[in-house]
Amino acid sequence: MIKKSVIKDSHFREVTEVKTDAKNRITLGKNLKWPKVTSYVVYTNDLGQIVLDPQVSIPAYEQWLFKNKKAAKMVFDGLEDAKKGNFVDAPEDFSKYLDD
Numbered sequence: 001m002i003k004k005s006v007i008k009d010s011h012f013r014e015v016t017e018v019k020t021d022a023k024n025r026i027t028l029g030k031n032l033k034w035p036k037v038t039s040y041v042v043y044t045n046d047l048g049q050i051v052l053d054p055q056v057s058i059p060a061y062e063q064w065l066f067k068n069k070k071a072a073k074m075v076f077d078g079l080e081d082a083k084k085g086n087f088v089d090a091p092e093d094f095s096k097y098l099d100d
Contacts, residue, residue, distance in 0.1 A: 006043065006053055 018026045037054040044050050058066070065072050081087075 006041075006051065 016029060018028065020026055035054070037056060039055045039057075040052040041055060042050060042052055065075065
């Protein structure tokens with residue numbers, strides 16, 4: 001069963017039809033426009049439909065952020081505020097720390 005969080009956008013479109021080779025493999029080709037990834041999680045249902053979820057790896061030392069929901073929410077909220085142009089002035093001048 002696909003977790004609800006896997007499908008981020010339900011607007012699918014048919015790109016091309018592909019045929020399997022002698023070993024039942026398919027090649028997706030160059031028609032698909034997405035960032036280059038090297039691995040996918042594969043989901044399938046009882047009808048044989050397949051969803052490929054592109055994956056990227058992160059350094060182990062950054063993994064803590066994805067495990068700490070509170071910290072991750074703060075980061076993502078801050079990024080969303082930045083997209084909207086919501087900024088506040090810093091309470092002090094931090095330029096004195098540039099050499100540290």
